[in-house]
Amino acid sequence: MSAGSAARPGPSASSAAGAGAAGPGARSAARLLTDLQQRYRDAERATEAYNATTEKLGRQRAEVARLDGKLVRARLSLRDSRGAAGRLARQQYRSSSGVSSYVRLLLTRDLQRALDEGQVIRQVSRERARTMDRLAGSERHAAGLARRARKALDDRLSLAARQRKERDQVQDRLKKVEKLLASLTARQLSALDALEKRGTETAQRKLVTSGALSGVRAPSPQGQEAVEYAVRQLGKPYQWGGAGPKSYDCSGLTSQAWGHAGQPIPRTSQEQWARLPRIPLSELRPGDLVVYFPEATHVALYVGDGKVVQAPRPGTRIKVSPIAANPVLGAVRPDPAAKPVRRYTPPATAAAATDVRDGNAR
Structure with missing residues (x-):
């Protein structure tokens, strides 16, 4: 896969462009980002x-x-x-x-x-x-x-x-995707990276200030195991169709995390969205699944503090990202009847990990 540095965008390119500098350069980057977004979603x-x-x-x-x-x-x-x-x-x-x-x-x-x-x-x-x-x-x-x-x-x-x-x-x-990335200059890739970052920060800030996210919640015992499993996969490469142990795609990571915890769930993001009980974002607890895009084509594992572990896209590695790194469709809980653990300490790696640049993560 080409080593282009543009991560899978979350917010729309137009909103991201509005959050940054205006002008021909910004508009050009926004168009490129929109094109790249669509190709990644496809x-x-x-x-x-x-x-x-x-x-x-x-x-x-x-x-x-x-x-x-x-x-x-x-x-x-x-x-x-x-x-x-x-x-x-x-x-x-x-x-x-x-x-x-x-x-x-x-x-x-x-x-x-x-x-x-x-x-x-x-x-x-x-x-x-x-x-x-x-x-x-x-x-x-x-x-x-x-x-x-x-x-x-x-x-x-x-x-x-x-x-x-x-x-x-x-x-x-x-x-x-490879063809588009290969056609971009280093300056264009840098502009896309900055534009995507601004868009994610803006979307995350809006989500947090809206009060949509919950406060600190403890996971269920199985949810805790799923989080710990997902965190142990940080840094492993994305691979379409991958379900471990060396590489994963988005739903491969979430299904394996919950399967490891003893709670089998559907393999694909669409089936996870369709068949698992839905919950409001205000009730999110670590281990819940956050589903993205109108067609439920992406999914990540919530780890608390407004962050998720995800396998973002081809060419990237598993990482911790803001929950708003992609347009949120909703959330589901594999074990709705399970009670939370009494004491919970988030995995240190999850707390410290940042949404690193894809160019360095490849």
Whole structure:
């Protein structure tokens, strides 16, 4: 990835430009920042779509394996049923003389023996009927499983094709980012960096002064574990589709942090936003997830004091950032019923870490 220094912008480029110097240079930087913002969002949207398809593909592979196993067992059962039906047919054939039981009863000299034989024959006939019913049921079951297994395999192949297509889309969008960054001069990159920083500071100041953020709150036990896990990943590189242990994307970091804490959550930022309980920003506590952008294409882990741990974008490293580094959509809590710990000391690294320049973090 190109070593351009522009971090993923949070506030809009126009508001950031308004907070800084005006003039042609500022307007040009604002246009560049807007373009870069859009390309990063396109790349992250494609990445989260890829992640979602990858998750579905994993589940579908497991379903194919499950149905294949059931189909093998059903076919073994069908073979056993056919064997039992064959044995009963041969037994009935050997016991049958071709004379009806009524005629044998008239001609026999041993009435009791004839009655007993008739009872045995009727019992064998009933057993054969039950066996044939089981055989028919086994055949229907095996045929149904075969159809389901074929459909599951077709679905898996379709998902694999979609995954490849989405992978190509991610790579295409990242190439567009690289192309733009490669076209910028050092002065332009510096201007973008300064503009983005001013925009983040302005957005953070507005959020804090509005009273939207809560005071100091303690996390739940699992939330504390999630925070500690995320903090231990500081400095590791962003990698689209990454879920550790050496690199992460945004939702890979949050899902792994909570999974490590013993609370599995959805893999993608959209699913985390859609399926986890939402909370107002005023109730944020460490461990909660902050979701960004209207389409929920970015997510970070709240660590307290108005800051989050995030895997920002390709070319950067995991870091602590102001919560307003991106436009906030809302927040969710993976463990809403859990009570906070009695005593909580924020991780020293989280308290001391700053939103370092991406040019130095790469």
